Amino acid sequence: MATRNVLPSIFHRLKSTAAAPITAAPQLVSPPQLQNTPSTNNDQPIIINLENHKELFSSVSTPKLIKSSITLYMSSVEPMVDLGMWVMNSKMMETPILRDIILVGVEHSFFKHFCAGKDLKEAGETVGKLWDGAKIRAMLDYGLEHADGNESCDRNLEEFVRTIESTTSQPSSPVSFVVVKITAICPPNLLKRVSDLLRWEYKDKSLHLPWKLKTFQIFANSSPLYHTPTKPEPLTPQEEHDLESAYQRLSTICEKSLQANIPLLFDAEDTSIQPAIDYFTYSAAIKYRKDDGPLLYNTIQAYLADAKERLVIAKKSADEMGVSIGFKLVRGAYMSSEEKLASSLGVKSPIHGSIEGTHACYNQCASFMLQEIANGSGSVVLATHNLESGKMAATKASDIGIKRDNPNLQFAQLYGMAEALSFGLRNAGFRVSKYLPFGRVDQIIPYLLRRAEENRGLLSTSLLDRQLMRKEILGRLKSSSF
Numbered sequence: 039m040a041t042r043n044v045l046p047s048i049f050h051r052l053k054s055t056a057a058a059p060i061t062a063a064p065q066l067v068s069p070p071q072l073q074n075t076p077s078t079n080n081d082q083p084i085i086i087n088l089e090n091h092k093e094l095f096s097s098v099s100t101p102k103l104i105k106s107s108i109t110l111y112m113s114s115v116e117p118m119v120d121l122g123m124w125v126m127n128s129k130m131m132e133t134p135i136l137r138d139i140i141l142v143g144v145e146h147s148f149f150k151h152f153c154a155g156k157d158l159k160e161a162g163e164t165v166g167k168l169w170d171g172a173k174i175r176a177m178l179d180y181g182l183e184h185a186d187g188n189e190s191c192d193r194n195l196e197e198f199v200r201t202i203e204s205t206t207s208q209p210s211s212p213v214s215f216v217v218v219k220i221t222a223i224c225p226p227n228l229l230k231r232v233s234d235l236l237r238w239e240y241k242d243k244s245l246h247l248p249w250k251l252k253t254f255q256i257f258a259n260s261s262p263l264y265h266t267p268t269k270p271e272p273l274t275p276q277e278e279h280d281l282e283s284a285y286q287r288l289s290t291i292c293e294k295s296l297q298a299n300i301p302l303l304f305d306a307e308d309t310s311i312q313p314a315i316d317y318f319t320y321s322a323a324i325k326y327r328k329d330d331g332p333l334l335y336n337t338i339q340a341y342l343a344d345a346k347e348r349l350v351i352a353k354k355s356a357d358e359m360g361v362s363i364g365f366k367l368v369r370g371a372y373m374s375s376e377e378k379l380a381s382s383l384g385v386k387s388p389i390h391g392s393i394e395g396t397h398a399c400y401n402q403c404a405s406f407m408l409q410e411i412a413n414g415s416g417s418v419v420l421a422t423h424n425l426e427s428g429k430m431a432a433t434k435a436s437d438i439g440i441k442r443d444n445p446n447l448q449f450a451q452l453y454g455m456a457e458a459l460s461f462g463l464r465n466a467g468f469r470v471s472k473y474l475p476f477g478r479v480d481q482i483i484p485y486l487l488r489r490a491e492e493n494r495g496l497l498s499t500s501l502l503d504r505q506l507m508r509k510e511i512l513g514r515l516k517s518s519s520f
């Protein structure tokens with residue numbers, strides 16, 4: 039296993055710059071004015087300014103801006119994305135020479151735009167540039183796919199530990215979180231079995247699960263239970279042993295993160311295995327705590343109809359036990375597979391009936407967590423590229439007196455996406471992180487394909503970034519200021 043301080047020089051340099059203040063944009067409405075201004079959807083005060091491209095992209099060099107602009111444009115052209123996806127899934131990837139050529143092409147285009155590097159060293163350099171240049175923190179995500187057995191889980195554990203150990207132990211670290219995927223340390227088929235048993239236990243309180251640790255309440259009345267139509271068999275001795283090994287891996291990760299004083303962010307997956315992920319996260323949160331805020335953050339997907347109810351229940355459970363836990367709020371990335379599964383079983387989809395339902399749920403979950411922060415007992419990462427949600431949360435936070443640099447309120451976007459929103463929130467004085475995947479190019483391909491899918495279409499998420507980048511590049515070219 040790797041030794042401590044994998045990136046000593048990089049992080050030493052980062053520590054020395056970490057305390058530099060962020061200058062608030064002059065166009066911002068001042069907080070006193072905000073407090074007197076009612077925040078309605080139609081008459082929202084401007085907390086984040088997304089129009090001043092000069093100010094938004096001031097920390098980005100012109101060559102980087104041009105490259106980003108080209109990559110985002112290429113991602114938005116549908117035939118190009120279709121061709122890229124076809125190539126990635128074609129037999130060409132099975133021919134070593136062709137595969138190498140394709141991977142080099144991917145590395146110098148999409149990979150460079152959306153990923154932090156091929157290993158921890160390159161990722162550390164990207165973290166440094168992001169912090170030095172833009173005062174934006176990083177959520178370090180070692181790009182692992184699902185484990186397929188105990189051996190791969192053990193290998194993945196080593197990578198998580200190496201990632202945690204590479205971060206600084208200073209509170210002003212430019213790394214805000216290390217991302218953990220439970221699917222990388224516990225085989226997904228076991229997560230499915232555990233989820234089935236937890237669901238059945240929720241339906242039938244007399245079911246005894248001998249392996250079950252203390253946890254928060256996982257399900258709500260509105261939670262879908264259709265994945266488990268019949269009583270599941272108890273875990274076999276081998277499964278119990280594997281579950282214990284997975285929990286040991288999680289314990290190692292938590293202990294290392296406590297030593298490094300770096301919080302962990304747990305990704306959410308699809309509903310067939312999410313109950314087990316919640317179970318792991320909540321039981322670890324009860325055991326592993328730090329004094330100055332939550333060590334663990336679980337993810338809530340607002341596209342799920344039961345999201346708000348589950349969030350409130352888990353938060354209430356945590357409060358009753360005196361446990362500090364944070365939540366990352368996302369809309370959710372597995373919509374089509376969730377809908378496919380529900381329709382194949384002939385049941386109602388667990389997702390809100392319309393995108394408006396998801397937007398409303400996201401904003402309600404965000405409001406709930408902001409109120410908890412204002413009351414002194416909440417921590418949230420608002421992970422979204424949605425401008426309205428970003429603006430709404432920024433306005434509400436100011437309205438209810440949450441200081442913009444309050445560490446319990448953080449915003450996050452994926453690296454290479456929603457740059458205007460990230461820079462706008464940062465300029466307004468909020469804490470902003472980018473989610474930075476790193477790892478071998480071939481290993482990151484599934485992540486890149488998901489990004490290509492999200493950015494495809496001229497009206498995609500990246501439209502605002504593309505427009506603002508183009509204006510800024512033209513402005514710089516005119517004034518020849520680079």
Ligand SMILES: Cc1cc2nc3c(=O)[nH]c(=O)nc-3n(C[C@H](O)[C@H](O)[C@H](O)COP(=O)(O)OP(=O)(O)OC[C@H]3O[C@@H](n4cnc5c(N)ncnc54)[C@H](O)[C@@H]3O)c2cc1C
Pocket residue numbers: 304305306307337339341368369370371372373389390391392393394395396421422423424450451452472473499
């Ligand atoms: C830092 C970060 C971490 C993330 N971690 C996770 C994670 O752990 N797990 C995970 O699942 N995702 C994760 N995501 C991805 C996230 O869930 C979204 O897919 C993505 O960010 C787009 O959502 P948005 O808030 O930017 O919203 P928008 O782009 O405004 O909305 C798009 C989203 O709305 C929802 N939606 C679209 N159409 C409909 C419809 N017809 N009905 C109902 N809902 C609809 C979908 O969730 C879709 O992704 C993460 C994103 C970020 C930025």
